[in-house]
Amino acid sequence: MMDKGDSAGRRSTSSTSGAKRPSERPGQPGGRRDTNRRERTKALSDAALALFLERGIEAVTIEDITSKAGVAKGSFYRYFDDKQALVEALFAPVATQVIAAFDESIAKLKAARSRAAAFASYEAIGEALGAVILHHGDVVLLYLQECRAPAEGARAPARLLADVVAEKAIEHTRLAREHGLLRAFPAEVSTLTVIGAAERILFSVLNGDFKGEPLEVPGQLITLIFDGLRAPDLRKPEG
Amino acid sequence: MMDKGDSAGRRSTSSTSGAKRPSERPGQPGGRRDTNRRERTKALSDAALALFLERGIEAVTIEDITSKAGVAKGSFYRYFDDKQALVEALFAPVATQVIAAFDESIAKLKAARSRAAAFASYEAIGEALGAVILHHGDVVLLYLQECRAPAEGARAPARLLADVVAEKAIEHTRLAREHGLLRAFPAEVSTLTVIGAAERILFSVLNGDFKGEPLEVPGQLITLIFDGLRAPDLRKPEG
Amino acid sequence: MMDKGDSAGRRSTSSTSGAKRPSERPGQPGGRRDTNRRERTKALSDAALALFLERGIEAVTIEDITSKAGVAKGSFYRYFDDKQALVEALFAPVATQVIAAFDESIAKLKAARSRAAAFASYEAIGEALGAVILHHGDVVLLYLQECRAPAEGARAPARLLADVVAEKAIEHTRLAREHGLLRAFPAEVSTLTVIGAAERILFSVLNGDFKGEPLEVPGQLITLIFDGLRAPDLRKPEG
Amino acid sequence: MMDKGDSAGRRSTSSTSGAKRPSERPGQPGGRRDTNRRERTKALSDAALALFLERGIEAVTIEDITSKAGVAKGSFYRYFDDKQALVEALFAPVATQVIAAFDESIAKLKAARSRAAAFASYEAIGEALGAVILHHGDVVLLYLQECRAPAEGARAPARLLADVVAEKAIEHTRLAREHGLLRAFPAEVSTLTVIGAAERILFSVLNGDFKGEPLEVPGQLITLIFDGLRAPDLRKPEG
DNA sequence: TATGAATGAGACTTCATTCAT
DNA sequence: AATGAATGAAGTCTCATTCAT
Numbered sequence: 001m002m003d004k005g006d007s008a009g010r011r012s013t014s015s016t017s018g019a020k021r022p023s024e025r026p027g028q029p030g031g032r033r034d035t036n037r038r039e040r041t042k043a044l045s046d047a048a049l050a051l052f053l054e055r056g057i058e059a060v061t062i063e064d065i066t067s068k069a070g071v072a073k074g075s076f077y078r079y080f081d082d083k084q085a086l087v088e089a090l091f092a093p094v095a096t097q098v099i100a101a102f103d104e105s106i107a108k109l110k111a112a113r114s115r116a117a118a119f120a121s122y123e124a125i126g127e128a129l130g131a132v133i134l135h136h137g138d139v140v141l142l143y144l145q146e147c148r149a150p151a152e153g154a155r156a157p158a159r160l161l162a163d164v165v166a167e168k169a170i171e172h173t174r175l176a177r178e179h180g181l182l183r184a185f186p187a188e189v190s191t192l193t194v195i196g197a198a199e200r201i202l203f204s205v206l207n208g209d210f211k212g213e214p215l216e217v218p219g220q221l222i223t224l225i226f227d228g229l230r231a232p233d234l235r236k237p238e239g
Numbered sequence: 240m241m242d243k244g245d246s247a248g249r250r251s252t253s254s255t256s257g258a259k260r261p262s263e264r265p266g267q268p269g270g271r272r273d274t275n276r277r278e279r280t281k282a283l284s285d286a287a288l289a290l291f292l293e294r295g296i297e298a299v300t301i302e303d304i305t306s307k308a309g310v311a312k313g314s315f316y317r318y319f320d321d322k323q324a325l326v327e328a329l330f331a332p333v334a335t336q337v338i339a340a341f342d343e344s345i346a347k348l349k350a351a352r353s354r355a356a357a358f359a360s361y362e363a364i365g366e367a368l369g370a371v372i373l374h375h376g377d378v379v380l381l382y383l384q385e386c387r388a389p390a391e392g393a394r395a396p397a398r399l400l401a402d403v404v405a406e407k408a409i410e411h412t413r414l415a416r417e418h419g420l421l422r423a424f425p426a427e428v429s430t431l432t433v434i435g436a437a438e439r440i441l442f443s444v445l446n447g448d449f450k451g452e453p454l455e456v457p458g459q460l461i462t463l464i465f466d467g468l469r470a471p472d473l474r475k476p477e478g
Numbered sequence: 479m480m481d482k483g484d485s486a487g488r489r490s491t492s493s494t495s496g497a498k499r500p501s502e503r504p505g506q507p508g509g510r511r512d513t514n515r516r517e518r519t520k521a522l523s524d525a526a527l528a529l530f531l532e533r534g535i536e537a538v539t540i541e542d543i544t545s546k547a548g549v550a551k552g553s554f555y556r557y558f559d560d561k562q563a564l565v566e567a568l569f570a571p572v573a574t575q576v577i578a579a580f581d582e583s584i585a586k587l588k589a590a591r592s593r594a595a596a597f598a599s600y601e602a603i604g605e606a607l608g609a610v611i612l613h614h615g616d617v618v619l620l621y622l623q624e625c626r627a628p629a630e631g632a633r634a635p636a637r638l639l640a641d642v643v644a645e646k647a648i649e650h651t652r653l654a655r656e657h658g659l660l661r662a663f664p665a666e667v668s669t670l671t672v673i674g675a676a677e678r679i680l681f682s683v684l685n686g687d688f689k690g691e692p693l694e695v696p697g698q699l700i701t702l703i704f705d706g707l708r709a710p711d712l713r714k715p716e717g
Numbered sequence: 718m719m720d721k722g723d724s725a726g727r728r729s730t731s732s733t734s735g736a737k738r739p740s741e742r743p744g745q746p747g748g749r750r751d752t753n754r755r756e757r758t759k760a761l762s763d764a765a766l767a768l769f770l771e772r773g774i775e776a777v778t779i780e781d782i783t784s785k786a787g788v789a790k791g792s793f794y795r796y797f798d799d800k801q802a803l804v805e806a807l808f809a810p811v812a813t814q815v816i817a818a819f820d821e822s823i824a825k826l827k828a829a830r831s832r833a834a835a836f837a838s839y840e841a842i843g844e845a846l847g848a849v850i851l852h853h854g855d856v857v858l859l860y861l862q863e864c865r866a867p868a869e870g871a872r873a874p875a876r877l878l879a880d881v882v883a884e885k886a887i888e889h890t891r892l893a894r895e896h897g898l899l900r901a902f903p904a905e906v907s908t909l910t911v912i913g914a915a916e917r918i919l920f921s922v923l924n925g926d927f928k929g930e931p932l933e934v935p936g937q938l939i940t941l942i943f944d945g946l947r948a949p950d951l952r953k954p955e956g
Numbered sequence: 957t958a959t960g961a962a963t964g965a966g967a968c969t970t971c972a973t974t975c976a977t
Numbered sequence: 978a979a980t981g982a983a984t985g986a987a988g989t990c991t992c993a994t995t996c997a998t
Contacts, residue, residue, distance in 0.1 A: 036957095056388050058297035061992060072959040077994070148384045148442060149295045166443075188451050189440060189459050196439025197432040203387060204405075204431055212427050220428050227466065271977060275982080300967060311984040316969070510998060514961080534866045536775040539988060550963045555990065623865045626920060627773050644921075666929050667937050670921055671914040678913025679906060681865060682883075690905050698906050706945030753978090778971060789980040794973070959998085967991080974984080 041079050041089075043069040048086050049138050057087060057146055057155050084154040091157045094132055094139050098161075101128035102168040109175040118179035125172070130218070133202065141206040144199055169195055194225055280318050280328075282308040287325055288377050296326060296385055296394050323393040330396045333371055333378045337400070340367035341407040348414040357418035364411070369457070372441065380445040383438055408434055433464055519557050519567075521547040526564055527616050535565060535624055535633050562632040569635045572610055572617045576639075579606035580646040587653040596657035603650070608696070611680065619684040622677055647673055672703055758796050758806075760786040765803050766855050774804060774863055774872050801871040808874045811849055811856050815878075818845035819885040826892040835896035842889070847935070850919065858923040861916055886912055911942055 047069035051060040062083060066073045080086040101124075108121040133140050147162035149155040173187040173194075182190065201217055204210040210217075286308035290299040301322065305312045319325040340363075347360035372379050385397035412426040412433075421429065440456055443449040449456075525546035529538040540561065544551045558564040579602075586599040611618050624636035651665040651672075660668065679695055682688040688695075764786035768777040779800065783790045797803040818841075825838040850857050864879035866872040890904040890911075899907065918934055921927040927934075 054389060055391050056297070056394070058295070059392060062994085063992075073993095074960065074995080075958055078957075082993075145387045145389070148387065150293060150384070152294050153298055155295070163448075166448075185463065186451050186455075186459065188443075188449065189456060190463060192440045192443055193436040193460065193463055196435040196437070198435070199439070200435025201428060201431045204427075209402075209405075210427065212425050217428060220425065221432065224424065224429060224432055272980095272982080275977095279982090301969085302967080312968095313970075313985065314983055317982065321968085511959095511961080514998095518961090532867060533869050534775070534872070536773070537870055540990085541988075551989095552964065552991075553962055556961065560989080623867070626862045626865065628771060628862070630772050631776055633773070641926075644926075663941065664929050664937065666921075666927065667918060667934060668941060670918045671938065671941055674913040674915070674917025675910040676913070678916070679909045682905075682909055687880075687883075688905065690903050695906060698903065699910065702902065702907060702910055702945070704945045706941070706943045750978090779973085780971075790972095791974080791981065792979055795978075799972075959996105961995105961997085963993100963995080965992095968989085970988080971986095972984100974982105976982085977980085 037079075040069075040071060040075070043071065044076065044079055045086065045090055048083075049090060049142060052087075052090075052142050053138060053145070057083070057142075057158075058153070082154075084156065087154050088157045090139055091143065091161060094136050094143065095157075095161050095164075097128065097132050098165060099168065101125050101132075102165070102172060104128075106168065106172050106175060109172065109179065112179060115180055118176060118181055122176070122181070126218075133206075137206055140202070144203045144206070166192070166195065197221065197225065276318075279308075279310060279314070282310065283315065283318055284325065284329055288329060288381060291326075291329075291381050292377060292384070296322070296381075296397075297392070321393075323395065326393050327396045329378055330382065330400060333375050333382065334396075334400050334403075336367065336371050337404060338407065340364050340371075341404070341411060343367075345407065345411050345414060348411065348418065351418055354419055357415065357420050361415070361420070365457070372445075376445055379441070383442040383445070405431070405434065436460065436464065515557075518547075518549060518553070521549065522554065522557055523564065523568055527568060527620060530565075530568075530620050531616060531623065535561070535620075535636075536631065560632075562634065565632050566635045568617055569621065569639060572614050572621065573635075573639050573642075575606065575610050576643060577646065579603050579610075580643070580650060582606075584646065584650050584653060587650065587657065590657055593658055596654065596659055600654070600659070604696070611684075615684055618680070622681040622684070644670070644673065675699065675703065754796075757786075757788060757792070760788065761793065761796055762803065762807055765800075766807060766859060769804075769807075769859050770855060770862070774800070774859075774875075775870070799871075801873065804871050805874045807856055808860065808878060811853050811860065812874075812878050812881075814845065814849050815882060816885065818842050818849075819882070819889060821845075823885065823889050823892060826889065826896065829896060832897055835893065835898055839893070839898070843935075850923075854923055857919070861920040861923070883909070883912065914938065914942065 044065060048060065048065045051064055051068060060083075062076050063073050065086075066076050080089065105121045105125040105128075108124065109118055112118040112121065143158050143161065146155045146158035149159055151159040151163075170187050170191045173182065173191040176182050177184065177187060198221060201210070201221065205214045205217065283304060287299065287304045290303055290307060299322075301315050302312055304325075305315050319328065344360045344364040344367075347363065348357055351357040351360065382397050382400065385394045386401035388394040388398055390398040390402075409426050409430045412421065412430040415421050416423065416426060437460060440449070440460065444453045444456065522543060526538065526543045529542055529546060538561075540554050541551055543564075544554050558567065583599045583603040583606075586602065587596055590596040590599065621636050621639065624633045625640035627633040627637055629637040629641075648665050648669045651660065651669040654660050655662065655665060676699060679688070679699065683692045683695065761782060765777065765782045768781055768785060777800075779793050780790050782803075783793050797806065822838045822842040822845075825841065826835055829835040829838060860875050860878065863872045863875035866876055868876040868880075887904050887908045890899065890908040893899050894901065894904060915938060918927070918938065922931045922934065
């Protein structure tokens with residue numbers, strides 16, 4: 001009755017959240033109806049997330065989701081337009097926070113007048129991203145799992161986020177270098193190196209494949225990367 | 240949009256290539272029939288590869304492939320059992336060469352009696368992987384695109400290869416460290432760092448997203464990574 | 479034209495009816511939804527039965543059935559798992575009643591202490607089978623039409639029922655003979671004779687091929703079977 | 718490219734044999750080419766017969782047949798027009814002999830001037846049918862298996878033969894009664910009784926289901942049919 | 957609102973038949 | 978003549994989406 005195939009980008013005008021808001025909904029926010037609505041949305045999102053991680057976004061059907069969430073199939077459409085909308089809703093908080101973290105850090109870097117101030121922006125973004133990973137580990141894992149897919153269909157949000165992140169991260173690096181925090185190195189290469197390394201390890205950790213001690217990874221990664229990337233005059237003497 | 244009756248791992252007994260070979264075929268090898276067969280297989284593989292890159296493996300239908308390849312739908316099944324078999328056939332040469340490269344390099348490392356000999360094994364594997372990237376760029380890109388997906392359905396081969404590569408690479412790193420080529424660092428972390436960084440940049444390059452000069456990337460990456468990873472006594476004085 | 483992935487006996491665990499019942503359905507029994515469900519199931523069964531009789535089970539497609547029943551193709555699968563399940567559902571009431579008739583008659587025979595009592599069991603089973611034929615003539619015809627087919631695919635239920643019936647009938651005969659109702663004759667031969675004769679005539683009658691007066695057949699058949707065909711003056715004296 | 722569905726009756730003009738004879742074939746009858754041709758035809762027929770018995774005519778594909786016969790798929794069509802033609806060819810000798818047996822017996826009956834002569838016609842037909850069963854057991858089994866199917870598609874020949882046999886047998890009975898060989902009984906009922914009984918037992922015997930001693934069956938059957946099943950002490954005096 | 961039944965497009969796969977080799 | 982590759986119609990089954998209850 002309706003076409004299955006979605007074309008990428010159709011959602012350029014939709015709100016960030018991807019959640020469906022009936023134009024007129026009864027009950028005031030916080031009331032009984034609103035609470036029910038939140039609960040249903042959460043049940044659907046949770047079920048979907050678990051299934052997406054298990055089988056990949058494409059392979060999961062609407063019925064899989066509703067049945068796992070314990071709702072009727074038709075109810076899905078009261079909460080989300082379709083699978084892509086759900087994926088967008090899933091990614092929304094993460095995307096918002098990650099993008100905000102970069103934007104703020106970029107702003108700080110631009111405003112920084114000292115190397116110390118510039119360095120602080122790194123600490124800030126690290127903290128912000130750490131918090132995201134901590135509170136939205138599953139969504140981050142889903143992102144890592146799907147972010148290289150072509151921006152088509154329900155997986156589009158993952159890829160689009162990845163592209164935005166890369167772009168902002170590169171700008172961030174450029175600014176950091178201008179502040180003398182990094183060696184004179186092409187920003188694109190060094191940024192992708194850091195992103196690639198961090199994401200790969202994070203993937204293993206969130207995955208359960210990682211054999212080492214996760215809590216030590218950030219420090220190790222920083223040592224590893226920064227010993228290579230750090231500007232000469234910041235290099236610590238070995239030993 | 241979804242693959243129907245696939246379960247991961249069902250292909251454990253199939254040959255490496257994934258291609259379908261009638262046990263006895265008429266016409267001698269090199270004859271007309273044989274040539275036709277090769278041409279068809281190639282046409283299907285090429286069409287499939289292009290579509291997979293464009294839309295992702297899951298979103299491409301058999302009919303998309305045959306129609307792009309200019310053959311009848313039913314003909315697909317003379318050459319491949321199903322989409323997963325085609326994907327396996329696509330990955331087979333790359334998987335073979337990559338795995339062989341690691342295995343050989345690992346063997347060399349084990350046999351190495353000097354640091355120079357050990358270092359040579361790195362050059363060898365670099366060359367081998369470079370050759371694979373050069374000759375099978377599209378397949379490598381497909382791998383990068385799909386290799387984090389759960390090992391379900393047609394995309395399974397990508398993920399399975401990724402897991403094997405990670406495992407072998409970690410062993411490789413462990414050996415390299417035993418030969419004093421690398422700093423005393425957890426092998427898992429440093430390996431995933433290198434893989435993650437290299438794959439992320441490669442993805443951008445093969446993708447067309449990369450803005451810099453691709454030919455300079457390997458050198459840059461080595462500098463970047465090795466300046467961080469290199470054992471202290473190999474560290475060159477900055478300047 | 480051919481059934482695809484069926485293997486005989488796959489349904490050993492399914493319920494007797496073969497009908498698909500969602501575990502929890504909305505609407506109380508007897509409500510609108512329940513009524514609709516019954517109507518649909520009936521429409522599909524009726525359409526299928528008519529087509530099966532016309533063309534044979536194997537030659538009828540799901541689409542033939544749904545289109546004749548006036549429902550969408552996909553709806554079929556809400557009511558039956560596949561064609562074989564529908565066939566099972568079609569046969570279920572007949573199979574149940576026939577088997578029950580035999581079991582009861584066998585039980586009566588076992589308990590019978592007089593020849594009169596034993597004879598009554600014959601009357602009982604005759605009546606029961608007559609009722610089945612009267613109320614489920616078309617299903618019985620379908621049974622007669624398909625019951626010699628190998629127990630493969632959608633036709634399996636017919637053959638399996640036939641085998642059960644033969645077995646029970648033979649036991650029945652054996653008991654009847656022990657009560658002195660029948661000549662000392664191998665039970666298998668005499669049973670198959672009666673079944674074969676009865677089924678063949680029934681087939682003609684239900685078919686419309688039969689030229690005679692159907693209502694007289696049962697009596698004629700009994701006379702014939704019990705007294706034989708020999709013309710009076712050729713009758714050998716009993717030894 | 719061509720339609721699959723056959724419509725019943727399309728073969729009304731074809732020759733009895735169903736075998737394909739190229740209008741101009743090289744080699745004289747009995748020569749090398751003719752011998753090869755016979756061998757191939759036999760291989761195909763044998764393979765088909767075995768598969769038909771195992772799975773039913775409808776479920777067997779052309780490729781199943783050729784592959785079991787050890788010939789190429791395309792070769793099938795050099796020997797038979799399609800599956801139905803093969804089935805016709807399979808039944809042809811049996812049909813011919815059975816029909817001839819009835820026709821001859823009917824002719825004899827018509828010419829018979831004594832009851833002894835009339836009785837001899839029964840012996841003749843019994844012998845003829847026995848010979849057919851002996852030499853073409855598998856084909857007879859296939860006939861029994863498929864002869865109640867609607868006369869559609871490849872199974873049509875079985876059903877058509879069944880209808881002819883019934884018709885001729887009824888005429889035969891009518892004549893026999895006129896000669897005083899049988900009781901005054903509706904010919905249709907008594908004929909179908911005999912056919913039904915005989916076929917049912919034969920089916921069990923050829924099938925392998927029969928537990929008794931096959932060689933004794935004909936005699937038992939004759940006794941049974943002619944003398945009836947009634948136990949001696951219940952026998953009503955003939956009125 | 958919630959439910960799950962209905963719809964029909966469309967994906968996968970098979971197979972009779974034709975045809976180049 | 979024999980082979981088996983090619984074709985595409987047709988069949989099975991799934992699933993996103995809509996809609997009556």
